[in-house]
Amino acid sequence: MRVGIRLEQAGCAEWVARLIGDLAADPRFTLAWIGRETDPSLLSHAAGYAAWDRARVAEAPDPLDHVSFEALLQRHPALSGAAGKSGQAPADALDVVLDFGAGRAPFPAARFGVWSFRLGGGRLLEAGEFGVAELLRGATFCQLDLVWEGGEGGPVVLSRTFGPVNDASLWRTRAPAVWKARAIAMRTLADLARLGPDAFFARALARNGRQVPQPHPPISVMGMRCLRAKLVFRRLLAPYRVVREQWRVGVRVRPPAGAPDAPWGSAAWARGFRFVEAPFDRFYADPFLFEHEGRTWLFVEDWDWKVGKAIISAAPLAEDGTLGAMVPALERPYHLSNPLIFADGGEIYMIPETMAARQVEVYRCLAFPGRWELVCTPLTDLDIADACVLRTSAGWLMLASIAYEGGLGWDELHVFNADALCGPWTADPDNPVVSDVRTARPGGRMWEKDGRLFRLAQDSAGRYGSGLGLFEVTREASGAYRQEPVATLRSFDFAMNGVHAYDSAGRFEVVDGRHYQLALGRWRAYWPLPRWLGRR
Template sequence: MTRRSTSRSTASTIASPLYAMPPNLTRPLRVVLVTPGHIPVWLSRFLQLAADTSWLAVSILPVSGASLPKAAPPAPDVRMFLAFDRARRRGANAMLRPVPLRARDCLTLATPVAGDAATAELKERVRELQPSLVLSLGPRSWSQALADCASLGCWDIDAGLVDADWAGVSLLRPLVEGSTSTEFAVELDGAPLAPWGQARTIGATRHGSFGAQRDTVFRRLPLLLMRMMHRLAADEFVPPNRTALLRQATARPLPVGASAVAFASTMSTAVQWQFQKGRKVVPWHLVLCGSKQSIDPSAPRVVPDAIVQSREANYWADPCAVETDGRQLIFVEEMWPDHKGVIACVELIDGTAKRLGIALEESAHVSYPQVFESDGQWYMTVESSQLRRVSLYRATDFPLGWERVCDLVTGRVCADPTLHFQDGHWYLFATVSEDGNGTWDELFVFVSKSLTGPYRPHPANPVVSDVRRARPGGRLFRRDGKLIRPAQDCAANYGSALVFNEVLSLSPTHYEERPLSRLSPDWAAKLVACHTYSASETLEVIDARGYPDPGTPSLEPIEPPAALRISGNPVAEAMAGSASAVPVPVAPVSRAPSATPGRDSPQQ
């Protein structure tokens, strides 16, 4: 068997489910959408998601002559800024653009709605569909008339979610306040009762354009609505009112002078982007630490022992530390000038870093190796989002020979998949691009009784909806009796910091965590990011983007030249074995047993 993977290069197309089937559901949740002939793009995307869902059945009842509701316009200065932003970013406003209903999705209504007779006809048509819930996209009188047509009543979609001109104007606030993250939530207002049924997410703020900021947020709106429907189907909440207003939550009014501040913010971001786009890409490198001071997840601080940088590749990142038979190994993503990532293995030997070769190369980019042992056998998962799958690999000739065993998740763009074993179950953590959105915000968990699957979606999915701590940043580990999940803060930029989260509850039915601390790359003046942490018995390693302090010891790696990058090449291996290196003493870390990562997992 060769040392590169023999798996097929075609992307997987059958999509693994992201949400558990609602329990005790005897038939799909039936929803009728009463709407004008045009709907915003985000609602069209919701209908597409619903069409691919077995637990939800949506029928569309268009009303001739009706139009989308309009929101109240903001202050004149804000309207001027929005007009300027639209002229500057003509491609924005994509999610609120009205699009016609497709005929094959519709149950047509023969006569226009006009007066009481039309309302009676509308009620009759809705009752014929026997809905559990009615969604109304029209005047408030519709929801009042249709509330008795469904067992769960009627939700009226607020104009602030559909008006192409003024919807989501409050999303200017993060730009005005300079916040790196934007919270967006929808809720049901059943006044006079308090709002209920909320779904929320926190994403990165788009400071360069309000149009891009609004599109990014509204791209998540169909996902939030789907999650509310899932909770409704699972009987997680019961509507207290026959009618409710589906609206944006926490939509605070803008402060005085918001338009001027927003203008300054967008122009400043545009200038910075123009300045940075021509600059050289800042590289990633590995930071070895722990012998002087171990990283405390409750109050992390990095005191580097040494750094390791590749001489031939663009960079090494995503480290995974492994120790076996007295060997210190670090599996890394190795990025090459053609922008294709492979998995390489580096061994620390007597103060040197020897690149052993490529452990895995696929037809597309791979990164984020997670290597572990289970029942005496070495396994590995990697990120292969371009192939739309998460695969399990087994070592045939450790550490460089691997074969693909099976696919754990298929048809999904998953970032940084991380396996963890606890109490007889395997848990697969990954952030997922659910509907073309990014892979920074939403953390999903999949559960299996067997390492090779099948993996089913966790009932609490997504378990984290926060760009500041969702994306995995290394394998889970135990420290001082706590189960810690490293994660990335991607709010300011990709992998800008590490966040250590304490897992409070982990079972096939429940998940809960809380953030413990945030590790910024401030141990060196010219670092801008750090996003992966890994520890073995005697070694701690993180990656960092930027330039280390000049006084930091550096391990010059022993590695073959770039032209002979393919592992298994005897000439390259001979050159690697004979290359010179500058040894830098790195003392082993003395670590207490409680600090061993994944202590209760069979891979340790």
Template sequence: MSVSTFRAALIVDGEYISAWQYWMLERLLASRSVVLVGVIFRQPDAFSCQRKMNTALLKVLQYFDGKLFKCPITARVPTNILPLLGDVTLCDAGSKRYQALLADQGLDVAIDLSGQAPLPELLSAAKYGIWRYFYGSPACLSDRYANIHEYADRRDEIISGVERCMAGQDSPECIFSATTSTDMASINRGVERTLWKMADFIPQRLHELALVGEADFFRNVRERIQPAANPIRHYASASPGLSMTLRILLRYPRNFLRKLYNALFRNEQWVLMTKTTANATDAGVQEHFHKWIPPRDRFWADPFVLEHAGEQYIFFEELVYARGIGHLACVRLNADGSHTEPVTILEKPYHLSYPFVFQHQGQYYLIPETAGNHTVEVYRCEEFPHRWVFEKNLMEGVEAYDATLLEHEGRWWMFASMRQHQSCSPSEALYLFHADDPLSTEWQAHPQNPVVASAARARPAGRIFREAGNLYRPSQNCAGVYGRGLNVNLITQLDLQTYHEEMVSSYLPDGEHDMNGMHTLGIGMGVSVTDAVHVHRRLGILDRWMAKLT
């Protein structure tokens, strides 16, 4: 496949940019999609006295947050851009060299990190316009205000993305948006997750444009960007005022009291639940279920159901708290809904979970989650269901979570949640790969990666299943807290150029039946198995009333 190369200009307001922006530029220069032909310097905007005061208060707050939670904001460390540029043309906006750059270089795209209004002459000169980042809703153009409104207002997700400014357009066009889970305790952790993740946005989208071409790229943009994902653009009001800073300060004692109460009077444990079901799309409904509660020294999660020789088996993760890492176990489901004693089937010195079992050419294989080993491993069954031997690594040097395979129209597809930076969450970006064989070591990345960029529905949550001729992908809702809930998504398009899905159902346990969360769905013959967070309440009915009041 031929790959286009774009001529790009970078707009900054000085020699120093944020560390996450520097990392973005490194990734951009290392790609085959972009050649940087010029860097344009602009004078920074002048701040009012009130805005300076608000910014200073926010810096103080974030400094103490960094000390309290041992999480300084490394993403915004000023980093000198000049050593990275080599012989790239440098010029000031409006200078003769700047005019020559616009006239002679044939720019395809301008990447604006200045946070200022677009330069009109640059809008006309760049074929694909000026691309710039936005932060939050209401949106702002400066990374110093990322996660401020979301944390103060107790929102579950932080919106961020890339927008394009074109000559003749009344307002910017959103070409990519993503959400990051808001950390309910620390404002800094949410900022770190958001900014380091944003370093991928522009390099990935320019790579997609280079691979699929202009027509398919902007068609994908229209399908991927939902109207609700476009943030309300009140840039002038996006900077925080004194009242918002005070609201943020009040979050800290409330968070401490909530954490103390939970530690004293509640204990949470992942358990399994089974129920009979005829409609797989409603399998997550929490009615008429039977709980399997493990011993209090461990939890059970990530169930997968497999039928073999007329019997149904459930594979799952078991984690003994004293050991601290998970291993894989299996039980046989009895006709009366009970199960046999769990038997450990795979144990490693690193964490194992999400036992994705599949059959290929009459042989059973198992792909566990082995992100801690930076591999995607596959095991072959030698004696069903208890003996599995290592076959090969499908991928190496990656941090992939919950790899899920699907055979569709003659190809094999791998869905996995991935992250590129350790500060980011592993649950917010779904990557898609394809190969002609499930045991291949040459998996090709989909040009739209990440095909889903949402804390509320990216991470896989079980086997993709077919019903009435349609494909449905279970996904986790990790907005606000890991394992908050479960979604079922209808896959509407899956090919080498485009992936699209629509959420058709969502399950968010809210304390009813003593459950606060779920994140995996297993579908069997007439039965579904899910995991859930079971709440052991030391205060009994008093705690239930307390939960309703708060």
């Protein structure tokens, strides 16, 4: 497939330079044309704040670093033959043109059109305002579209995804979005090559339609003053030099069989949880329950603030839901969390999250609850989070969140299938099947009921672990993954600022909740204000 690139006059951002490198290294694609706009991009009123914010919080590699056109050619010398062609390319010489400029200049002919990205309706220009309007209006998520504007009948949204908005930083909002744009461009081009143009465009229309958000009005000087004032106010609400996020586990005892109970997910149901505070130097999160020899055990991520990582710990639950002594269950040199524990074939297994090791690890219990052996690592070399498995009538199913390079690991869900727990696992060809920070990352185990499959998903719009949703998983006639919302857990119903995991076993239900804690030396106090008034 022959691909053309249109850049801004001065060059491009680092994420675009890396995308060009991806295309150049992929044998499926040929970079046949690289051109630049003739006019410079306009500087916005947000440029000063954007530069200050980048200097304050940017992390390497910074996807927004500027790369000049000359430096780009030095980085990829093989592209020099495709560069500098300012005239029209021959008819049908290109298949796709990726436009990273303002869209003003004429483009060479391309069989499948000119594609460009929009975030909230605005182009991803180096000196542009993308992401600023979302911060200004207090949005918790942003919409990123890859658009073909020249389609018959109007524009076609080729890909649509929803990412987080960091309410305290423009760079931390933009960086994950542009890293994702890099991944989306490669995926979408690969889908076009794999499916063929007819099936590819038909699928894009069916999934995303033609509606493209209109660009926001230019940000005024007064608008930027308002944004700065809001950011200062948020810092006062949660001064992070002395206030930290503290997770704890809540336990609920279900009423006896036949007794009335509040609907699952309702405010009345949420008020029935009793939260357990961890020792002052730790927090507990990601609760899972397991029944063993007549007792129900709670497994948690046991985070140590001094060490800066977590182990898996376990404690028995008394009949009234009181938590017994917490004991270490599994420790590794790297961070562990999300201890999915289950029984199969007479054995007890645990799959903790081991994203720090970039793999999925399956452990078998040797002596409950504290001795485990590593059985296999069925997936490796992946930034994979919260892998959740279930044996179904069709075999083993895994849902997990996988982070693209530079991503946060919150907003894309991948599906894998296998005949055995240790694999080999096969990725769904449509991965990621969900690309939405509100509904992607798993928030607990899956289960089947009356032939229906249910899953829990974290809502990390605005902030990681802001809420939790329950979904029914189905398949379309084409075999494509589909999930329908069933219920939502609101963190404020638990008197918390976040909730991102749920589990149940027998008479017990557990969730985790986040609040803010004032930490001064060994002195701790509950911080009553959320990050933003009325927001999760």
